[in-house]
Amino acid sequence: MIVADRKPLTEILTMIEAQEKILIVGCKGCVTVCNTGGLKEVEILASSLGIARKKENRPLTIDTTIIERQCDNEYVEQLRDKVNDYDAVLSMACGVGPQFLSEAYPGQKFYPAVNTTFYGGAVAHGIWEERCAGCGTCIIHDFEGLCPIARCAKSLLHGPCGGSSQTKCEINPDTQCIWDHIVARKMELGKLEDLMKVRELRDWRSARDGGPRQSIREELTQ
Amino acid sequence: MRLNYPSEVKVLQVPCTGRVDILHLLKAIEDGADGVYVAGCLEGECHFLTGNIKTKKKVIYVKKILEEIGMNPDRVEMYNLSSAQGGRFAEIAHEMTEKIHKLGPTPIKK
Known part of the structure; x- marks a missing residue:
């Protein structure tokens, strides 16, 4: 929501x-x-x-x-x-x-x-957290359902930055480093090698960088 | 026991403090009450488990609203006592009334 x-x-x-x-x-x-x-x-x-x-x-x-x-x-x-x-x-x-x-x-x-x-959900009664950045190109399946675009302060795609310390992000001691979480989850599933994949440069035009967006569904238009 | 408490205190009964809503407190102030207090069960002894704890948070929220709009947040209060503490009930009524008398009449013009 x-x-x-x-x-x-x-x-x-x-x-x-x-x-x-x-x-x-x-x-x-x-x-x-x-x-x-x-x-x-x-x-x-x-x-x-x-x-x-x-x-x-x-x-x-x-x-x-x-x-x-x-x-x-x-x-x-x-x-x-x-x-x-x-x-x-x-x-x-x-x-x-x-x-x-x-x-x-x-x-x-x-x-x-x-x-x-933000776009997010309720993690507990009265507490909402950001989960989606609406970037227009969803890749959360590659990260076991943890979005590095929305949940990493730098939207990094190849692992944590140097600011990750003891599971927390350097921007705030209360903010979880999502890359710590992603790596832990991959290790738990025995899929750590997935993270060796080198990704092509991301096309941010599908996100806000491409200007205001529009979604047209021809089958619904009148 | 036949204890006396100030006649300006109007008691409104609810089945549990948890029933008290933010709007009940705000409407009382909006309609010109000089102060409002909630007398709930002792913490940890709510028959419905957390009714009094929930309302404690609502009272804090209303205090914040009053503070934001420049009203004294002490006009809203939460007290905890058991239904067997008649003496304490009268004492709280006196305590709150005294506090409100010190604050003076509400700045809200009807």
Whole structure:
């Protein structure tokens, strides 16, 4: 899923400083699963902003709603009746949400209430970790399901760098060196020689380096 | 026992402290409560195992929110006591009321 974190309340309050009536829109997709922009979080944000503005004696009228996905125009369309009744709209979806909303309703101002961080999963209750970099050329099968692109700080493909120390990465003592993990896993499976393979230079054009990407499925287009 | 506790404390019963939600605490503050406290079972003695521990974390989260928006986080508190500690219940009610009196009325205008 796409993982996001709510922006600091002070930043959100600054964004809506001049507004008196806002709508907060949640998303039932990834941000609901990572407990950042689902129904509960929308209500918590509304209450928090409400308290902050009441404290300043500048009450803010806040309405809340949630749609199935903010990254699908058919659901974004459901907001048409109400979206222009507000001074501004706060989107609690990933970065895709405010963009789809802005494209659909060009006359309205949309603010992102969350910072989109990475593609990952929940490793424990309340803890999410990055697992995918969306590089466009998946090779995790070569590394026993451990992605060196997303999980190595340098995205190395031929083994660890000199910064690997006692299973940890030099960038942070809490960060696992994924290459230590990959080598340990290969040794466990008796496949260490797999890592002798010399890889051709990687074509990063399938990743972000090639600019904004598009995926077209002809059988689905109308 | 017939113990007295301050009349400004309004008691809301829930089946377990774990039922208390972040929104319950925030809404109380938003609606003008001067302070809110959760009186949960003693740690390690939750009938549902971890209800009180979970809510302790929710209380900490609400404190962080209040801090972020410039309100005193002491307006929200968590206490632990057993249902057999009537004396402690009254004591906590006095303690919290006294603390809130010191902080003064909520800055939230209704």
